[in-house]
Amino acid sequence: xxGVIQSPRHEVTEMGQEVxxxxxxxxxxxxxxxxxxTMMRGLELLIYFNNxxxxxxxxxxxxxxxxxxxxxxxxxxxxxxxxxxxSAVYFCASSLGTGVNEQYFGPGTRLTVT
Amino acid sequence: GENVEQHPSTLSVQxxxxxxxxxxxxxxxxxxxxxxxxxxxxxxQLIIDIRSNVGEKKDxxxxxxxxxxxKHFSLHIxxxxxxxSAVYFCAASGTGYxxxxxxxxxxxxxxx
Numbered sequence: 001x002x003g004v005i006q007s008p009r010h011e012v013t014e015m016g017q018e019v020x021x022x023x024x025x026x027x028x029x030x031x032x033x034x035x036x037x038t039m040m041r042g043l044e045l046l047i048y049f050n051n052x053x054x055x056x057x058x059x060x061x062x063x064x065x066x067x068x069x070x071x072x073x074x075x076x077x078x079x080x081x082x083x084x085x086x087s088a089v090y091f092c093a094s095s096l097g098t099g100v101n102e103q104y105f106g107p108g109t110r111l112t113v114t
Numbered sequence: 115g116e117n118v119e120q121h122p123s124t125l126s127v128q129x130x131x132x133x134x135x136x137x138x139x140x141x142x143x144x145x146x147x148x149x150x151x152x153x154x155x156x157x158x159q160l161i162i163d164i165r166s167n168v169g170e171k172k173d174x175x176x177x178x179x180x181x182x183x184x185k186h187f188s189l190h191i192x193x194x195x196x197x198x199s200a201v202y203f204c205a206a207s208g209t210g211y212x213x214x215x216x217x218x219x220x221x222x223x224x225x226x
Contacts, residue, residue: 031212043158043203043216056213058115091157100146100207103214105157 004106006092012112018080021109024073025094034077035091082113116141118206120217127194128225135220137204138186146207147187153200194224
């Protein structure tokens with residue numbers, strides 16, 4: 001298995017632009033997580049999907065952030081409009097089964113907003 | 115929601131020494147406690163985990179202990195090697211018990 005796939009790996013954009021991050025979970029995994037990692041705040045859970053349904057989006061910082069999972073093999077995290085404080089590494093992770101189990105992380109997308 | 119505190123934030127040891135990283139959690143209903151290792155510029159990867167029905171788990175040079183009464187758990191690395199240098203994160207199952215709340219991380223530096 002190729003593991004969790006994320007694209008792009010690096011994104012540099014100007015403030016105000018729309019940014020879309022993409023994730024393909026491990027085949028067969030039914031839970032998907034989006035995290036943001038910064039030096040100041042560490043690793044924060046943004047949103048959690050189970051069987052393509054958003055279960056917990058309490059970590060989404062504000063309305064500029066949105067996430068979708070149209071099918072079991074694809075998810076997007078969108079920021080519109082982007083701001084410099086959104087600069088971070090965004091990780092997608094997936095896991096198998098019900099309850100809490102090992103999460104497999106993707107390589108991350110390093111986002112820089114200038 | 116769950117709150118996880120991790121100490122120390124940095125830890126420097128000599129090769130061959132032992133390293134201990136400690137975490138506390140707030141939600142007494144949490145039942146899953148993984149540890150992740152993140153090398154510079156890489157993704158977090160699971161190195162060991164423990165569930166609340168056991169008090170200790172070992173895997174070669176790595177061990178994790180759990181004290182549910184005190185709500186703390188620890189990572190022990192023996193005979194440290196330079197390749198153990200990384201950031202280590204503890205986590206506890208959080209709200210709804212399908213998600214994880216991570217500690218802020220410990221940067222471990224192992225000097226040859």
